[in-house]
Amino acid sequence: MGRTYTPQEMLTKLIGFNTVSDRSNLDLIAFVEDYLQGWGVRTQRVPDPTGEKASLYALIGPVTDGGTVLSAHTDVVPVEGQAWSRDPFQAWEDNGRLYGRGAADMKGFAATVLAKVPDFLKAELRAPIHIALSYDEETGCDGARRLIPDMLDNGPRPARVIVGEPTSMKVVTGHKGITVLQTRITGHPVHSSQLHRGLSAISVAARLIGWLDGKTAENRAKADPDCPFEPPYTTLHCGTISGGQAHNITAPSCEFVTDIRMLPGETPEQWIAAYRSFVETEILPDMKAVSALCDVEITELANVPGLGEEDDGLAEVTARRLTGDNARNVVVYATEGGLFQSHGLSTVICGPGSIDQAHQPDEFIELAQLDRCASFLGELTDRMSQFDS
Structure with missing residues (x-):
């Protein structure tokens, strides 16, 4: 028989593993493996290509189709530059919060x-x-991309998925997707007094960012007032930019990173195609007229599909029955839920804690939320004991 933990004790243990996305999560995975195997539960790792990270999955109960996936990511965001009052990787309790x-x-x-x-x-x-349990959700959901196919190829097909992102135990049935693009521009450097002979990569970037902002404005203008998302339209946003050498040299290079937060039903391919079309028809001809070496390179860094609302989806029906939450809840942040759904699995988001605390200094969870989650899982266990799907 393995060791028992309360949810608070287990959370204290998990927080103690520094699993910021740029670090290995293998110590945490090894702990979970030992814990589950101590209870006689077989586990399966799904490593990343470097071998420095891994996802893990396990099955409890009959090895048959049906049942429920309980999904979580193990990575966390960085703490550098944040004003933590204590060591962020040593959990502490205060006034009903961990x-x-x-x-x-x-x-x-x-x-x-x-x-x-x-x-x-x-x-x-x-x-x-x-x-x-996955890795690298915070940086593009790479862990889930490998985990989900491995689960489905090597085990029975589940009936529903509950992704336990912090929703205060409300049932979330939809979220936006996200695509992250890097645009690199090669200009033609000359002395700024001879501007007519050169091409500033920064000026090109300004035109491209203006196009992105313009598309957001167009989306805002035609937004459906009945859309449940806030904002109720797809947004295209430049988050970082760098380039140039000196004030008196036309910038030889510039790069910026854009995220596109798409409504469910829209695809990254359509937005990327529109962006590339603008570059090829409106930008590149003028650039190439200056120098054949001038160019615009667009690279997709991440792509996470949205979670679409399902008509009487099994996951939603189950989660609403267990929580009593019948409100229509959607969120604008992305999760691994869209990836599970893209594999044909009915999926909802429902978990303890508030998204308001995510990524913040002195991040916390109300202990009452852990209790609510434990009760939810207890009722789910009862359901899985009564029904064979």
Whole structure:
């Protein structure tokens, strides 16, 4: 028999692993493996190409199609430059809250799921419970991209997925997608007194960013007032930019990074195609007239699909029954939920803690939220013991 933990004890343990996305998460994965295997639960790693990170999944109950995936990511965002009052990787409790990096986003859900493993094992489950822990959600969902196909290729097909991002245990049925693009511009440097002979990469960047801002304005103007998202339209935003050498040299290079936050149903391909078309028809001809070496290179850095609202989706029906939440809830941040749904799996987002605390200094989760999540998982266990899907 393995060791038992309360959700708070397990969360304290998980916070103690520094799993910022630019670091390895293998120590945390090894701990979870040992914990699950101590209870006789078989686990499967899905490593990244470097071998420095891994996702993990496990199944409890009958090895049959149906059941529920409980999904969480193990990585957290950086703490540098934030005013933490204590060590962010040493959890502390104060006034009904547990503090530490990842407490809300989203080790709280992972901890509660893991703490409930003994209860899952005691129950006479008629449908399986799948545990799925990924890496690099915060930087583009690369872990889930490898995890999901591996799960589906090597195990039974689940009926529903609950991604435990912090929603204060509300049932979220939709979120926007995100595509991140890097644009690199090669100009033609000359002395600025001879501006007519050169081409400033920064000036080209300004035109491109203006196009992106203009598309956001167009989307705003034609937004559907009944759209539940806030804002109710797709946004195109330049977040970082760098370039140039000196005030008196036309910039030889410039690069900027854009994120596109798309409404469900829109595809990154359509936006990228429109962007490339503008570059090829309106930008490149003038650039090439100055020098054949001038160019614009567009690279896709990340692409996370949105989560579309389902008509009576099994995951939604189950989560609403267990929580009593019948409101229409959508969010504008992206999650791994869209990836699960893109594989044909009914998916909702529902987990403990508030997104308002995510990525913040002195991040915390209300202990009452852990209790609510534990109750939710207890009721889910009862359901999985009564129904075979």
